[in-house]
Amino acid sequence: MLKKKRIHIDQDMLLRLKSGDQGAFKFIFNKYYNRIYTFALNTLYDKTFAEDIAQSVFLTLWEHRHEINEEKNIVSFLYTITKNYVYRQTERLLLKLKYEEYIKDNQEIAIIAIEDDVNKGFIEDILSKLIEELPPARRKIFLLSRKQYLTNREIAKRLSISEKTVETQIRRSLLFLKEKMQYYLTLLLL
Numbered sequence: 001m002l003k004k005k006r007i008h009i010d011q012d013m014l015l016r017l018k019s020g021d022q023g024a025f026k027f028i029f030n031k032y033y034n035r036i037y038t039f040a041l042n043t044l045y046d047k048t049f050a051e052d053i054a055q056s057v058f059l060t061l062w063e064h065r066h067e068i069n070e071e072k073n074i075v076s077f078l079y080t081i082t083k084n085y086v087y088r089q090t091e092r093l094l095l096k097l098k099y100e101e102y103i104k105d106n107q108e109i110a111i112i113a114i115e116d117d118v119n120k121g122f123i124e125d126i127l128s129k130l131i132e133e134l135p136p137a138r139r140k141i142f143l144l145s146r147k148q149y150l151t152n153r154e155i156a157k158r159l160s161i162s163e164k165t166v167e168t169q170i171r172r173s174l175l176f177l178k179e180k181m182q183y184y185l186t187l188l189l190l
Contacts, residue, residue, distance in 0.1 A: 014070035017061075025065075028074065029058050035075070036082050043086045053085040123181075130180050134173055141166055142173040 016024035
């Protein structure tokens with residue numbers, strides 16, 4: 001008899017809610033809010049999310065009050081809405097976690113790329129300064145070879161010298177640069 005009376009009260013409240021009665025909504029809210037909140041809290045283990053979800057469930061109930069079937073169990077209806085919100089919130093949290101991992105991984109890659117660019121710039125600056133220290137004729141041969149990509153034969157022809165002289169001057173330039181760069185590369189590694 002008591003269960004029948006409770007169902008009758010819920011059906012009466014649902015009919016009133018369906019017609020837009022705010023008192024009926026308040027009654028249902030007060031009666032079921034703690035159950036919905038507790039369910040969400042026990043699923044997500046976060047009070048803020050649980051409160052947001054419980055409020056969203058009752059907002060959804062109010063917005064869709066015209067679709068309510070007063071013959072059906074309101075508790076099942078509210079739990080179904082709650083499960084959907086919990087599912088969406090869990091999905092958002094997982095996406096957020098994946099996004100944060102992606103950003104973290106890519107930040108590390110970006111930092112490495114920036115460091116590489118800085119190191120490359122540092123090396124290029126040092127190399128330019130060292131090339132300026134070469135004797136003028138050797139520097140000219142080296143730049144024709146490494147910056148203008150001329151062959152030894154083309155350099156020899158252009159400067160009216162032998163290919164052997166070009167080869168010797170390039171080898172001496174490379175030895176000088178290698179010797180001097182070792183110091184700077186050691187600094188860079190440290």
